[in-house]
Amino acid sequence: MSSADKNLSVFNTAGLPDISSKKFAILVAEWNSEVTEKLFAGAYDTLIQYGAMPQNIERGNVPGSFELTTGSQWYAERKDIDAVIALGVVIQGETKHNDYINHAVAQGLTNVSIKTSKPVIFGVLTPNNMEQALERAGGMHGNKGDEAAMTAIKMLGLRGEIFKSQG
């Protein structure tokens, strides 16, 4: 299903967990910052809208999306961080460079999440051009940052349910 069929900022909000005590790290890639800043705003605003406290949201910046993996690892290793949201925009160029970045980041973030047993959210746009990027950063298809934040919230809810018997 494409973003044209499912708006990135429309989601089921039933049964969300209390995240008032949860601490989030939001990593933002500097490449294509005119778009990644929109993703950050969407992610931050969504976390606040659904109960996160401003003092519990920490932002980190990385040069490019390729560095999101390492930055996420450093945040996820911290005991006080409950979830990491990684935001980037990798626009297709003339070569296959974007493919290598996208695959590396997708696999890398997955590895960090599994290794740390924490939600590490892939909030990376992989558009063909800037127009498609902007359409997914607060444009006609919603905001990938909203989606990434809501994904983090829901994964924390699931984790809480799964481990609740362990106190």
Ligand SMILES: Nc1c(NC[C@H](O)[C@H](O)[C@H](O)CO)[nH]c(=O)[nH]c1=O
């Ligand atoms: N072309 C884009 C990049 N390229 C930079 C890489 O992410 C990385 O920082 C570099 O290869 C050094 O390791 N990054 C993006 O986030 N978006 C792009 O479109």
Ligand SMILES: CC(=O)[C@@H](O)COP(=O)(O)O
């Ligand atoms: C994703 C990239 O790094 C890309 O912007 C580089 O562009 P090109 O493939 O034309 O070198």
